[in-house]
Amino acid sequence: MSADGVTQLVLRERQSRDRGRYTGMAACFADDSMVQMSWFTGSGAEFARQTRAVAGRGGYAVHRLGTPAVRIEGDRALAELPLIIEWRIDVHGTEADLASACRSQYRAQRGTDGHWRVARTTSIYEKDTLVPVLPGARLTVDPEELARYRPSYRFLAWYLNRKGYTVGDHHLGHDRTEAVAEHYRAEHAWLRQDPTPAASATL
Structure with a gap:
């Protein structure tokens, strides 16, 4: 069974978000x-x-x-999409680039109309970086403030919390391997419609 429909679905969702096509998203x-996600939980x-509201306030990323990796079982599919989220931000008057590497997890289901739609999505955060745009410029960030945040999404959480969002420390990340392993087990159990997750499963 071809994975093209699921691949195009997850790419279209991300492209629609970046291009401001919110109805299509x-x-x-x-x-x-x-x-x-780091800053949002809901439908x-x-x-x-x-x-759309975040973009209207200047929160553009x-x-x-x-390339997504896709597994299909009947009318259910799992897709894992590696990506980097990029912002250009101001840090106390210095222009900087923030990049957060993660892999997005998608559950997709095919409806009675034959179309695939996203049933659930979350992210596993890997690492992030914050660097000045101008070589040689100095960024001033309080180390004690950063110490509050987990290493898998430290700068991401720091930046979003400064912008007024609430980013907790419960998200999936490379620094919590057992939680990530449990997530994969649950995703594959869902794919197989198996109420008992397997001992291990990976995409």
Whole structure:
């Protein structure tokens, strides 16, 4: 069974977000979908609305996408999409680039109309970096303030919390390997419609 439909779905959802096509973005999600990101938890439709609002306040980010890996079982699919989220931000008067590397996890289901839609999405955070745009410029960031945050998404959480969002320390990340392993087990159990997750599973 071809994975092209699922691949195009997850790429279209991310492209729609970056290009400001919020109606198209919302259409990628099932009615009962769930989205869990660093700054948002809720339905796909609300995610599209809140993303539009964030962009309207100047919170613009770009997603550099890798190639999705897709597994299909009947009318269910799992996709893992490696990506880097990029912002250009101001840090106490110095222009800087923030980049957060993660892999987005998508559950997709095919409806009775034959179309795939996103049922659930979340991210596993790997690492992030913060560098000055101008070589040689100095960034002033309080180390004690950064110490509050987990290493897998330290600068991301620091930046978003400074912008007024609430980013907790419960998100999936490379620094919590057992939680990530449990996540994969649950995703593959969902794919197989198996109430008992296997001992291990990876994409």
